[in-house]
Amino acid sequence: MNVKQASTYLSIMFFTLLGACSKSVPISVSGTTPEPLINTIPITMGVIYDDEFKSYVFKQTPEEGSKWRIEPADLNIEFLDRVFNTMFRHVSTLDEVPTKTNRANVQAVLHPSIEEFGFLTPKDTGLNSYSASIKYRIDMFTPTGELIASWPIIGYGKSIKKGLSAKKALNEASRLAIRDGAATIAIDFQKQTLIRNWLIDGGFINTRNELVSQ
Amino acid sequence: MRTSYFYCYRLILLSLATALLTGCVSTNIEQARQTSTQIGEHDTIVILGRTDHTDKEAEKSFTRCIERSLVGGQHPLQLVPADQFIDEMFPWFEPRLAPTSTVSLSKLLAKPGVSEQIAKNNVHYIVWIDGNTETTDQGGGLSCAIGPGGGGCLGLTWWERESSYEASIWDVENVNVAGSISTDTTGKSYIAGVILPIPLIARTSAAACRSLAQQLKSFIIDE
Numbered sequence: 001m002n003v004k005q006a007s008t009y010l011s012i013m014f015f016t017l018l019g020a021c022s023k024s025v026p027i028s029v030s031g032t033t034p035e036p037l038i039n040t041i042p043i044t045m046g047v048i049y050d051d052e053f054k055s056y057v058f059k060q061t062p063e064e065g066s067k068w069r070i071e072p073a074d075l076n077i078e079f080l081d082r083v084f085n086t087m088f089r090h091v092s093t094l095d096e097v098p099t100k101t102n103r104a105n106v107q108a109v110l111h112p113s114i115e116e117f118g119f120l121t122p123k124d125t126g127l128n129s130y131s132a133s134i135k136y137r138i139d140m141f142t143p144t145g146e147l148i149a150s151w152p153i154i155g156y157g158k159s160i161k162k163g164l165s166a167k168k169a170l171n172e173a174s175r176l177a178i179r180d181g182a183a184t185i186a187i188d189f190q191k192q193t194l195i196r197n198w199l200i201d202g203g204f205i206n207t208r209n210e211l212v213s214q
Numbered sequence: 215m216r217t218s219y220f221y222c223y224r225l226i227l228l229s230l231a232t233a234l235l236t237g238c239v240s241t242n243i244e245q246a247r248q249t250s251t252q253i254g255e256h257d258t259i260v261i262l263g264r265t266d267h268t269d270k271e272a273e274k275s276f277t278r279c280i281e282r283s284l285v286g287g288q289h290p291l292q293l294v295p296a297d298q299f300i301d302e303m304f305p306w307f308e309p310r311l312a313p314t315s316t317v318s319l320s321k322l323l324a325k326p327g328v329s330e331q332i333a334k335n336n337v338h339y340i341v342w343i344d345g346n347t348e349t350t351d352q353g354g355g356l357s358c359a360i361g362p363g364g365g366g367c368l369g370l371t372w373w374e375r376e377s378s379y380e381a382s383i384w385d386v387e388n389v390n391v392a393g394s395i396s397t398d399t400t401g402k403s404y405i406a407g408v409i410l411p412i413p414l415i416a417r418t419s420a421a422a423c424r425s426l427a428q429q430l431k432s433f434i435i436d437e
Contacts, residue, residue: 034301037327156310158265160273183305 027070027171033082036186039211041204045088046106046143048097049077050113058117066166072117072134072174079182080112087186099145107202108148109141115152119170122161130166131158132173134181140195149194155181239401239421243429247393249385251436257338258292259284259434260299264344265309272343272379276423280343280381283427289435294335302331320389337386339434345379347419350400356407367407376400377422381430395433397426 054077058070084091097111098104116135122128136153157176159169190196190209199205206212253259261281263272277296284291300307306322313319319340323329352373359365380396401416 032301034304036304037302037306037325037331039326162273162275180308180310183308183311186305187311 027068027167027174033075033078033182036083036086036183038086038186040089041087041190041199041211042089043107043202043204044090044092044105045084046092046094046098046104046109047080047084048094048109048111049080050096050111053077053113056114056117060119068119068170070117070119070132070170070174072114072178075175075178076114076134079178080185083182083186084110087189097139097141097145098143102145104143106143108198109143109145111139111141113137113139119173121166121170128162129158129160130169130173131156132170132177133157134174134177136181136185138185140198148198149192151188151192153181153184153188155179155184239399239416239418241397241399241421241425243395243397243425245393245395245429245433247433249388249390249392251339251383251385251392251434253291253338253434254336256292256336258294258336259339259341260294260296260337261341261343262296262299262307262312264312264342272345273347273419276347276379276419277343279420279423280341280427280430283423284431287431289431291431291434292336294337299335299337302335303328316384316389316391319384319386323386323389332386339392340384340386341430342382342384343379344382345377347375347377347422350374350376354404356405356411358407358411366409367411368409369407370404372402372404374400374402375416375418377418379422379426381426383430383433393433395426395429397422397429399425 054073056071056073056076058068058072060068060070081091092104092106094104094106094109098109113136114134115137117133119130119132121130125131134155136155137150138153139150140148142148155177157173157178157180159172159176161169164172190199190205196205196209200207203212261277261284263274263277265271281293281295285293305311306313306325306328313322323332352371354369354371356367356369356371358367377399378397380394382394383392384390385392399418399422401418401421403416404414406412406414
């Protein structure tokens with residue numbers, strides 16, 4: 001065995017041992033997505049789920065215990081799709097934010113992103129529950145890419161640890177955080193002053209927040 | 215004949231074991247009625263646990279226990295499962311959006327589609343369950359050891375649990391509070407180590423569920 005071969009074997013052994021010492025627990029957040037009971041605004045909305053949003057992974061390495069790797073992307077998109085498809089008469093998926101030269105054939109564009117994700121275990125808080133929070137930012141653009149509004153949304157979820165494994169409890173808390181975030185988006189959209197003004201100016205709603213039939 | 219003796223013996227042993235393994239539980243239940251109640255043949259009820267993102271909230275297992283008790287026994291009631299109701303009403307019954315009073319319920323019912331969805335399920339009453347079960351005190355000590363010649367436990371450990379819950383009954387048809395029922399159940403559990411560990415567990419949560427469900431049923435059918 002020459003020096004090169006020996007160093008290769010040693011490297012393989014080192015990384016195998018390292019992997020064994022720092023076990024990562026993946027959680028691909030899953031759950032059902034109910035249809036919202038909300039008004040449909042009669043507009044065609046473009047929605048952008050960029051690559052960062054579609055492949056978002058949250059990793060946490062505690063001082064002791066298992067590493068956590070939470071993958072909320074699939075449920076995020078499922079929930080937001082369900083909410084947007086009920087909120088707007090037509091929804092069209094776009095690849096990127098439009099520009100003046102690359103105008104989108106929609107009335108407005110929503111670009112959601114995840115700013116923060118975090119969770120706390122009973123060990124962190126001394127409480128009897130796991131909790132998760134997700135902070136989205138929703139940017140809304142005109143069809144030519146001018147920013148109409150940008151607002152943060154925080155979703156929070158909690159799951160009592162009783163009878164659940166840490167993995168299941170964290171999945172449940174993350175699922176509830178995404179659900180809470182989606183519920184807040186559905187309710188708060190029309191309450192954002194800049195969006196409300198844009199909807200009134202466009203003749204989609206009146207000043208009493210009632211839909212104008214079109 | 216031999217078989218019947220065997221079953222009789224087993225039954226006595228089982229009863230003795232149950233009596234031994236169950237600790238003492240005391241329940242106090244109070245009811246306040248504000249309006250009369252009645253339930254129609256097709257009317258349904260929803261049992262919802264009040265969640266407020268704090269550590270102290272009605273456990274899902276407790277609300278499920280109430281649901282099971284209401285659909286069984288004498289005068290079974292028709293329920294819409296909580297998860298189904300919350301999904302169908304999404305997002306209006308999510309923890310931070312759920313109505314906290316009948317005034318906010320009345321505002322919610324005016325929103326498009328909400329009263330129609332409630333009518334579709336024939337929901338007459340929403341029962342909000344608030345409260346929790348917690349350990350209020352504990353003490354004693356128990357040690358167990360095992361060696362080549364055998365093993366055993368010695369000592370006595372105990373803990374006291376309190377299950378406090380309140381059910382607030384909302385009449386959705388008339389948009390008012392029909393009344394409330396509260397239960398306070400306390401119990402002391404022991405594990406005595408006399409070579410073998412002998413547990414005497416006071417199941418306060420189960421006792422609170424039983425008494426609250428029984429009272430709730432008679433409240434709604436106005437017995």
